[in-house]
Amino acid sequence: MSGFVRRFWREGSAVAGLSIVLVLVFGAVFGPLLDPASPIAIDHALLGHPLPPSLQHPFGTDLLGRVEFVRALYGARVSLTVGITAMIVAITIGTLYGAISGAAGGRIDSLMMRSVDALLAFPSFFLIITVEALTEKFALVIIVLIIGLLSWMGVARLVRGEVLSLRERDFVEAARALGASPARLVLRHLVPNALGPVVVAGTLAIGDFILLEASLSYLGLGVQVPTPSWGNMLQDALTPDARSAYWLIVTPGLLIVFALLGFSLLGEGLRVAFDRTQTQELTGAFEDTSAPAGRVPVEV
Numbered sequence: 001m002s003g004f005v006r007r008f009w010r011e012g013s014a015v016a017g018l019s020i021v022l023v024l025v026f027g028a029v030f031g032p033l034l035d036p037a038s039p040i041a042i043d044h045a046l047l048g049h050p051l052p053p054s055l056q057h058p059f060g061t062d063l064l065g066r067v068e069f070v071r072a073l074y075g076a077r078v079s080l081t082v083g084i085t086a087m088i089v090a091i092t093i094g095t096l097y098g099a100i101s102g103a104a105g106g107r108i109d110s111l112m113m114r115s116v117d118a119l120l121a122f123p124s125f126f127l128i129i130t131v132e133a134l135t136e137k138f139a140l141v142i143i144v145l146i147i148g149l150l151s152w153m154g155v156a157r158l159v160r161g162e163v164l165s166l167r168e169r170d171f172v173e174a175a176r177a178l179g180a181s182p183a184r185l186v187l188r189h190l191v192p193n194a195l196g197p198v199v200v201a202g203t204l205a206i207g208d209f210i211l212l213e214a215s216l217s218y219l220g221l222g223v224q225v226p227t228p229s230w231g232n233m234l235q236d237a238l239t240p241d242a243r244s245a246y247w248l249i250v251t252p253g254l255l256i257v258f259a260l261l262g263f264s265l266l267g268e269g270l271r272v273a274f275d276r277t278q279t280q281e282l283t284g285a286f287e288d289t290s291a292p293a294g295r296v297p298v299e300v
Contacts, residue, residue, distance in 0.1 A: 014269020089148025094155025
């Protein structure tokens with residue numbers, strides 16, 4: 001683990017991505033301490049006259065006199081909550097499904113993977129929009145569940161491929177010979193050793209889910225007003241009366257870009273660190289097997 005951490009910190013892009021993510025998380029968690037104003041408080045004196053960015057309001061105000069800085073912080077809380085929670089749902093389902101499919105093999109594996117292929121044949125974004133529209137409920141938990149339950153297929157294929165390569169390893173054969181049950185083989189031996197690529201895929205998926213939530217909110221199918229999110233902030237900014245207030249578009253747009261950039265760089269850094277770890281482990285294994293063996297005493 002210490003070697004993995006050192007390799008991760010040597011990657012400049014990974015450190016940059018982690019820094020961006022930590023700044024977003026800090027703003028989302030400690031937003032009320034940075035600015036105690038309410039994100040839905042309307043200043044009637046500023047109705048129809050949004051203020052540009054200034055020292056008092058770094059991100060300006062919107063058409064209703066609401067402080068954009070505060071709304072951006074609360075929007076970060078919504079976006080990160082959706083992204084991280086939906087990732088956990090998708091990773092959990094995909095990991096278990098892929099591990100069971102790879103461990104079972106044969107016809108069961110073929111049937112399970114054909115089911116995944118059938119689900120992947122449908123455009124996920126339009127499938128999510130359809131399900132979201134049919135539910136007619138826009139609570140945050142509903143949005144998280146819909147995104148997570150319809151986004152696990154790629155993880156399942158990834159884990160299945162890892163399990164197929166792991167199930168023939170010596171440690172799995174030894175556990176099987178010792179009488180380990182199929183459930184123990186999957187949960188104790190196969191899944192933990194396949195988590196490296198899953199962690200990378202999950203980190204990258206958070207950025208995708210944040211963008212997906214913003215797209216749904218922009219279309220009116222995600223987080224509903226007055227709760228602020230980056231998506232509905234963009235929707236408010238594109239009304240005819242707000243076209244001249246450039247900061248209303250720039251603020252949520254740049255935050256979405258920074259979130260995607262941060263999680264992409266972080267995921268890429270994790271991928272490089274995991275790849276180097278696995279390469280060095282394989283190299284060490286080959287070096288151990290090629291080392292000159294000493295005389296081993298044999299008991300008669």
